[in-house]
Amino acid sequence: MTTESDEYGRHNLFTDTGFHEPVGSGDYDSTLSEPEDRLAYDEDRPATTWHGGLDFGLLILRVVLGGVLGAHGVQKVFGLLGGPGIAEFARILGEQGYTSQTTVLAWVGGITEIAAGGLLVLGLFTPAAAGALLAVTANAVYLQYLGHHGFFLENGAGYEFHVVLGGIALALLFTGPGRISVDVHTPWRRRPVPFGIVGFVLAAGAMALVVTLFR
Numbered sequence: 001m002t003t004e005s006d007e008y009g010r011h012n013l014f015t016d017t018g019f020h021e022p023v024g025s026g027d028y029d030s031t032l033s034e035p036e037d038r039l040a041y042d043e044d045r046p047a048t049t050w051h052g053g054l055d056f057g058l059l060i061l062r063v064v065l066g067g068v069l070g071a072h073g074v075q076k077v078f079g080l081l082g083g084p085g086i087a088e089f090a091r092i093l094g095e096q097g098y099t100s101q102t103t104v105l106a107w108v109g110g111i112t113e114i115a116a117g118g119l120l121v122l123g124l125f126t127p128a129a130a131g132a133l134l135a136v137t138a139n140a141v142y143l144q145y146l147g148h149h150g151f152f153l154e155n156g157a158g159y160e161f162h163v164v165l166g167g168i169a170l171a172l173l174f175t176g177p178g179r180i181s182v183d184v185h186t187p188w189r190r191r192p193v194p195f196g197i198v199g200f201v202l203a204a205g206a207m208a209l210v211v212t213l214f215r
Helices: 035-039 053-078 085-095 102-122 126-146 160-175 192-214
Strands: none
Touching: 053 085, 053 102, 053 126, 053 160, 085 102, 102 126, 102 192, 126 160, 126 192, 160 192
16 A cells, blocks of 8 residues: 655555555655744745735734824824823823923923834834833833722723733734834844843833933
8 A cells, every 4th residue: 555645745644545554664754844844934035925914913003002102192292182282291290290300201201102103103113112112101000000090991090001002012022013014124023032122121221210210
């Protein structure tokens, strides 16, 4: 009895007459790679290779996070979209416990959201953009927590919304932007984990610096 082979050159042990064991070493082709080798990520494939759902999903996450926080920045800086504007935002920061240079902090926070949000939508300098937005959302969670607000949103209070946004930013730090991005040929797109670690450390440092200097 001879064995049949599928389209990958693997021997099929199930034939029309039933199951049989390979006879001798001639039935094994040592040139075939193991399944995990065939499924491994190919670093040598062209950078523009389409990855379907993965790249499209990362694009959606970038657009959602960058768009939402960018819109919040526009509210704070320009007073558009029903936002408070710089003066009112600075006053709100003072009510939340910031005691020094609240106007400067308001400008920094608003511009960071606009700039980092725009970069993230484009997929440009993604580790820096995601790290900056992670710092902004982490600071918002910290303020809500200090204000003794619950986790769930009730009457405008609660920090579950900021946790979700921060989680997306943290995820994008370690996944990279995907191939539908300006960063497609960059080292941080191909190997995002080391750059993600750096971005996470910088985000934590930025948050600690803001809390130390302005509270």
